[in-house]
Amino acid sequence: MPEVSLRFYEELNDFLPQALRKRSFTCSYTPKQPIKQLIENHGVPHTEVEVILVNGESVAFDYLLQPGDRISVYPVFESMDVTPLLRLRPKPLRALRFIADAHLGKLARYLRLLGFDCLFFNDAGDSELARNSVAQRRVLLTRDRGLLMHRVITHGCFVHATEPKRQLLEIVKRLQLEGVYNPFSRCMECNGQLAAVEKKRIEEQLPPRVREHHSDFWRCDACGRIYWKGSHYREMRSFIDSLVPSETKQ
Template identity: 35%
Template sequence: MNGPEILIEFAPGLGVFVPHTRRSGPTRAATDGVSTLGHVVESLGVPLTEVGGLLVDGRPVPVSHVPAAGESVEVRAVERPQSVPGAPLRFLLDVHLGTLARRLRLLGVDAAYESTDIGDPALAARSAAEKRVMLSRDRGLLRRRELWAGAFVYSTRPDEQLDDVLARFEPGLRPWSRCTACNGLLEEATKEEVADQLEGGTQRSYDVFARCRECGRAYWRGAHHEQLEAIVERALGGRTREG
């Protein structure tokens, strides 16, 4: 685009998407008289999943607005907590977010996860078909129009990723209710029902078990339980403080 210019100012939280040279004030962007404002914003690096509102000369406009020369645009960040109307809150995570997926499942959050790279078109199609919020650090994936909904994961650290998703969407938490391997629901199980998955020491030391309804995997309070308990307590403690 090399036509008349508009001025665009991004909310501070969106600075991560904008080149350093554009963070200190309004950005000048050329328009062509045809492209929508949503297209212009994305061409500058900001996925629309992260945009909470667009104001042109102080008035709200949709992403389909076609900007005219000289307009001043304010791009607001998504308000938190973010509501996702139209379906139960469920997530889909790409291949790079396996740890986050397992931690969400530990907390009882419905989090589907692709352990192999099936490609952006397939991920977007699954998001639409199952009405799942796509969580990703891939800006290109989040720009795909067929997505049902999406959100950028800002951090590369699992603890911060989890905190961010919980703060942004405030999903209901039911710790210890989902299989961290496949996302299925857990049910109580007797030692006899899961005996084929237990080694001798486990059989002697533990009496309380659960089993996944989908994949059959057995669960008990083993050697890593304290680490998992710390993740749960951190999430529930943060929810209490926020509330």
């Protein structure tokens, strides 16, 4: 069978067996095999790849492999201008929205805390997640690399961390979300948007101590849940500030 030389760079190595990390290696392929298939055969989801160079030239996922090709595969670049090179997906989503896999419920809540539109269904299957990601133009967040290999998915992130707060920090850094926070604008429970509401309109729904000590309230336009700046608010504000200390306080 024909062979090519292949190397993955930076965090893409996390998907490889230890013996293949951070070095070039030779692998065989079947005739007329697209390069996307070769990459995913090594366990790297196509959504994690930003640039592919073959013999020094940029190619797309449908490039057909040729004997002796020297292939370099790169992840998303955070600090390097790669605009002269081929981007493998359409332009970034105009409005950054997310959909989280079933095992990322706490991450979904944290993203909502920062004001991001993030869907989460604890019983959604892979097909439903993929369908909603594409139809609603949402970035799919998952720790299931096989899910990100679905052909239809163009925008997705493999979440490396296992602890929810570290997962949030990972997504914030990777997608450079620091400048687009809108904290406390979404319901952490249902993802609905919050709007200020007059105290007199909700007074009967408030616990006595809250009614006595607070005057500013917000209500979810979807589930009706009521929010106010109690001790829990201060804890969450502190958590947000710990992500980016210079973030403007509300």
